Amino acid sequence: MRQSTPGSLTRAIGLMSGTSADGVDVAWLASDGLSIAETGPFESYPFEDGERARILAAMGDAAPGPGAVRAVTEAHARAVEAFLSAHPDLRGRTDVIGFHGQTTFHDPDNRRTVQIGDAEALAEATGIPVVHDFRSADVAAGGQGAPLAPLYHLALAEGLTQPLAVLNLGGVGNVTWIGPQAPPMAFDTGPANALIDDWMAAGSGERFDADGRTAASGRVDRSRLDAWLGHSYFGRKPPKSLDRNGFTASVDGMSLADGAATLAAFTVESVALALVHMPAPPVRWLVTGGGRHNRHIMSGLAQRLGAPVVPVEAVGWNGDALEAQAFAFLAVRSLRGLPLSLPSTTGVPRPMPGGRLVQPPASASERRPSTYLPTSPSTSSSSFS
Template sequence: MEDAAALYLGLISGTSADGIDAALVSFEHGLPHLHAALTHPWPDALRTRMLAIAQGEEMLDLDAFGRLDVAIGRCFADAAQALLARNGTPAAAVRAIGSHGQTLRHRPAGEYPFTLQLGDPTVIAERCGIDVAADFRRADVAAGGQGAPLLPAVHAMLLGGQPRDRVVLNLGGIANITVLGAGGSVFGFDTGPANGLLDAWCQRHRGEPYDRDGAFAASGRCDPALLESLLADGYFALPPPKSTGREHFHLAWLERQPRLAALAPADVQATLLELSARSIAEATARHAAGAADVLACGGGVHNPVLMRRLGELLQPRALDSTARFGIDPDYLEAIAFAWLARQRILGLPGNLPAVTGARGPRVLGALHLAPAAATG
């Protein structure tokens, strides 16, 4: 049996690339307990470049690809070391790190489906002296799945078992919902944009990485014609399982709209906020009609304008933060990747086929040994 006091460290940088979330977690009776967490900033130049590549604005040759993989890996290692130093935890106390990496492409459909996350895990293992489990999505994609979302298993563990259906809503760069059935069923999918387009438009027109308190969107008015055109995108009508990312919903996608040039930037921002809220609410109504409540996590919980609009559109379902149940909304994803590292160490499946569409449960991730483990 595994020691219940064993520590795992989860690392995640999401679609918005607004920082590397790190969480130090132990598991008692299989349930996660958060000991410490922090968000480690990206260097501005590296973040700008990663977003440009993810949105198809910059192409890489093989040498540049290799250098970027190492640069991202070093930043992930820095995040892990910063958390351990702040908490006074020695590396030897951590059984494994679970690193999601930074997604640059996610193409789970087509003749050659693939998903690509950078952040060389061998660099993390070498620098931290801790075994690293990484590359969690590809085994699910190889089994015919979407490779995402991977959080629903943890959502069910922490927030399931209710007498009525419940939805857990993750508001990252992309939004995804987990539907927790009263009878124990679990499924989920990416609904479309959450913060990603809002952040990118704000960066372009305000020079700020995100719309603080939703003030930019609140200063404009939603344009119904642009909104309906955006909602006509085929992704929204696809049935689950489905997943998406910046390679689909990016500024070039928005700029194909001929009406865009006629609108003030603030009105576009207001329309993008309504796009996020409407697409989430419509997906929830379609696939979780009987849900009693919706519990939100991720960076979007800090946007009061988005949360207020979601609360209106999701009625009669009550909208709240996972904080209501003692679960930090900023670090639930990082906790999930600590759990995925534990699953990999124990040789247990990490995916839910009902969510991803994979042919069956799969042990996710590859294990990269720290130098002492490799030689000793």
């Protein structure tokens, strides 16, 4: 592996499976850990139905069984192989893999966070060093362990007009506030896509509300929405973070459209409540994650936030790739001993390095026969939930 010396570049693949658990995102970049020298291809590989079922069943479990761990590992190994098969020039231009794994349990107030996936098996399957376990050092030191993308957002935002907000609408929403001459501030805003996705899956068999069409056709139950917005989480000062299942906003008894409309309004209003915690109102909101494809939510945000709300593509970023790129960037920072989180982003007492490095076997003879390599590449697709 190339040495991570100051000023040199490390080439990294980043892997991410978010709380929506729809698949594995894979992205490549080159960085010195401070800035981004080059971004490369991005692909997204959906979980097989059985894998996704095992992973979703493990959500909320602090000690998931081996079946869920294996499902995560196999899907990630298959995704890396498919990615390198699609982009063969990167086989010799990848120094490290940043492997986030799959979060199944997050309770930082009790210093517990669980991301599953076998990093050693992934290193064996790919033959590439793997940095993993990005969150536990932060949580052990008293931080929230999330969000972890803000330092990547900060690197990307150099030269943009500030203050600005980078809003990620995944399963859970999180925001990074970036202002001039100030450290970035970050926290989870509330539910984003997870509750809507679960409602759509239960009521229609669809994994998400495409373009927000179902929500747009429904009516908001204001009394339920107001009750949810009274939750103590929204008044709590950052840093703060959420488990995927941190809210149990029930829309039982409602029509599919009205339930989707009410849950979408919950996402919008929870983001609007985040404004009170920011040092200054953002002049622009850049939205990433699958939720930026939900036109109904994006329209609601534009009405409520008092500033332009645009997908991150408006400034040349790839919103589908951003989180996977972030873990490639954090893997490089980990190798260099640089902080992955700050007091202003997770509440950790001091800038906190993290991540653990696993090397692949030194020679092929030391490898165990691997069942993680695919027999054929998976079909790539974009992630919209």
